[in-house]
Amino acid sequence: MGAEAGEPSSILSLASAFSYGVASMAMVFVNKAVLMQYVHSMTLLTLQQIATALLIHFGQVLGMSKRKDFSWITAKKLLPVSIFYNANVGFALASLKGVNIPMYIAIKRITPLAVLVAGCMRGKGKPPTQVILSVICTATGVLIAALGDFSFDLYGYCMALTSVFFQTMYLILVEKSGAEDGLSSVDLMFYNSILSLPFLFFLIIATGEFPHSLTVLSAKAASLTFGVILVISLVMGIVLNFTMFWCTIVNSALTTTIVGVLKGVGSTTLGFVLLGGVEVHALNVTGLVINTFGGVWYSYAKYKQKRKTPRKIQHDVESHAHK
Numbered sequence: 130m131g132a133e134a135g136e137p138s139s140i141l142s143l144a145s146a147f148s149y150g151v152a153s154m155a156m157v158f159v160n161k162a163v164l165m166q167y168v169h170s171m172t173l174l175t176l177q178q179i180a181t182a183l184l185i186h187f188g189q190v191l192g193m194s195k196r197k198d199f200s201w202i203t204a205k206k207l208l209p210v211s212i213f214y215n216a217n218v219g220f221a222l223a224s225l226k227g228v229n230i231p232m233y234i235a236i237k238r239i240t241p242l243a244v245l246v247a248g249c250m251r252g253k254g255k256p257p258t259q260v261i262l263s264v265i266c267t268a269t270g271v272l273i274a275a276l277g278d279f280s281f282d283l284y285g286y287c288m289a290l291t292s293v294f295f296q297t298m299y300l301i302l303v304e305k306s307g308a309e310d311g312l313s314s315v316d317l318m319f320y321n322s323i324l325s326l327p328f329l330f331f332l333i334i335a336t337g338e339f340p341h342s343l344t345v346l347s348a349k350a351a352s353l354t355f356g357v358i359l360v361i362s363l364v365m366g367i368v369l370n371f372t373m374f375w376c377t378i379v380n381s382a383l384t385t386t387i388v389g390v391l392k393g394v395g396s397t398t399l400g401f402v403l404l405g406g407v408e409v410h411a412l413n414v415t416g417l418v419i420n421t422f423g424g425v426w427y428s429y430a431k432y433k434q435k436r437k438t439p440r441k442i443q444h445d446v447e448s449h450a451h452k
Contacts, residue, residue: 142380149376150388152369154396157234158403159362161225166355169342170222174215175329176359177366182322184367185315196315203312204324211324213299219332220292227285230400231413232278234393235271235420236289241427242268243297251301259430263423270420277412314374318367394421 164170188194225233242264245256255261275281312320333339349355376388397417401409 145372145376145379146388149369149372150392150395152365152372153388154392154399156365156369157225157230157396158399159358159365160222161230162358163355163362164222164226167345167349167359168226169333169338169345170226171219171329171333171336172338172342172346173362174219174222175326175333177363178215178322178325178329180363181318181367181370182326185319185322188315194315196313196319199323204320207320208324210299210302211321212328213295213302214321215325215328216295217292217299219329220288220295224285224288224292227282228289229278229280230403231397231417232271232274232286233289234397234400235274235417236286237293237296238267238393238420238424239264239271239290239293240296240300243293244300247297247301257430257434260427260434263426263430265423266426267420267423270416270418270423272416273419274413274416277410277414277416279408279410279413314371317374318370321370393424397421 160173163173167173185194185196189196221233221237224236228236241260245261245264249255275286330339333342350359
């Protein structure tokens with residue numbers, strides 16, 4: 130991901146960016162809505178991956194989609210990436226059970242700082258000063274916002290920070306292995322879903338979610354409202370992955386990053402009033418404003434950095450951040 134494929138039409142570029150922004154914003158709220166009624170986050174993630182694998186398989190059988198034949202060599206190469214991807218999403222879903230949406234988005238914006246630190250530890254060159262300052266600004270905003278968070282949930286915060294760690298590891302692995310080269314969005318989604326299932330089945334048994342989670346799910350399924358939200362969640366998991374890849378290929382990783390930041394601004398604003406809302410506190414609002422400013426500043430700094438470098442395949446910090 131991150132390759133700039135020629136010069137796409139402006140309509141196609143806009144459509145892909147808009148689709149990713151809407152899907153990314155909607156996914157946070159849909160998952161939050163499901164988890165407010167169904168707390169078994171790992172089972173939810175497992176269901177999303179099963180739905181993805183089945184949709185792609187039957188899509189190919191019916192001639193509606195194409196993918197390459199399954200390769201054990203490719204699967205072995207993608208396995209570590211898949212494990213860290215699912216660990217990231219799993220902990221992110223767990224955090225949404227206790228953290229309000231504005232704070233969740235703010236904490237996830239720490240990922241660039243984590244990747245920056247990891248890059249320095251691996252001996253990569255020092256990033257531009259503006260990039261360093263912007264990610265520090267983002268992290269500072271989280272700390273200030275947390276001090277004014279009336280709904281502070283220690284467990285939820287720990288889950289969100291753990292998600293940031295696994296997302297960082299995932300991004301480093303992708304950058305190091307170049308595992309995605311030559312694979313289409315459908316190929317990537319299929320491999321990821323298939324490789325995820327054994328790992329997720331082990332987790333839902335080890336954490337004690339299974340089989341109680343299925344019993345609860347059966348009881349909840351009687352509610353039409355919950356059933357509709359659950360189906361939307363399963364479908365949105367597929368749509369989000371596809372639109373993220375589409376936006377990055379049609380435009381660039383940078384465009385996907387900027388769309389992600391703008392999505393975060395919208396989600397933070399809506400998060401104050403939707404799904405329980407947020408009790409307003411001066412510190413909380415100030416911290417979130419600083420955090421959002423840091424995110425926008427980061428995008429601007431990356432834009433300036435990219436203009437100074439030749440056109441080439443690049444992996445951007447947030448181009449894979451979709452949950």
